[in-house]
Amino acid sequence: MRSSKSVLISILAMLLAIGAGTIGFSISEKLPFFEALWLTVVTILTVGYGDTVPQTFYGKLFALLIIPIGVSIVTYATGAVASMMMEGEFSKTVRRRKMRKKIDSLSNHIIVCGFGRVGEQVVRELLKNGTRVVVVEKNVERLEEMNDPILYIEGDATEDGVLLAAGIERAAGLVAALPADTDNVFISLTAKGLNRDIQIVARAERPETEEKLRRAGADKVINPSFLSGRRMAMTILKPVSIDYVDTIFHDYDEEFALEEIKIAAHSPLVNRLLRESEIRTRYGVTVFAIQRGNAIISNPSSEEVLHAGDLVIVFGKKEQLDRFEEIAK
Incomplete structure (x- = not known):
């Protein structure tokens, strides 16, 4: 917050200096507006192209006053921007370290591999139920921007080291929710190799992949397309029953x-x-x-x-x- 405020102050100071310089050079040098603006900007930024320079005594005197002011503002602005960038990276580093400590202290938690459309819904439902969750995701930009207290590990879920960092040896379950069936097969195989007792629920997009996922170690295989189609058909055929079941499973205030x-x-x-x-x-x-x-x-x-x-x-x-x-x- 302090860095953002400093950047805002420096921008306002820069605009004020440019406005004052433009007016000053217009009066002292009798220059048109654009020429006075150009001379002010190159003076404040100490560029010094030499195409337009003060010619009168008062113009030179005014330049002597505005140059140190301009240099001070530019220096302040540069420092404020650099500070904001450094603080952003520093806060991310601190946040990740805190998350690592929390993840290292977890046990009997659920690891969700993939934070796409399916993975995010899985995480939301687990968190609503009070379950401790660790997300494994390659692209963590959305997770970093979210205010939700979701623990995550950045990396490829098919790699042993990433799953170990997510606490696979202490986890109670794993959800392989990546869009590619081949990745989910590999994750299931790797997870079972690292923790034989872990319960694995895997996502399958193609029916022919379901048996491969079971052989790889998945305890349950879910085909979202199949379930969605069946659900839509049952909603047409038995709307009251489906609505009631939905209320039981998804309304936590029921x-x-x-x-x-x-x-x-x-x-x-x-x-x-x-x-x-x-x-x-x-x-x-x-x-x-x-x-x-x-x-x-x-x-x-x-x-x-x-x-x-x-x-x-x-x-x-x-x-x-x-x-x-x-x-x-």
């Missing part, structure tokens, strides 16, 4: 929500029938499905037994979900 809650080994729900647990009666939540290993049990019956390690997908009010999560732990 009273109801859908959550994934894991049943801990010491939970009182372990080895009990859903009927006996009375989850709906006691906690007010509805069990939509149960993930057990790689299998999904949709709309489980009341005779289904809960096991330690089951991931229960439940729907209800947020306070009800919180109470159920406490008993599940």
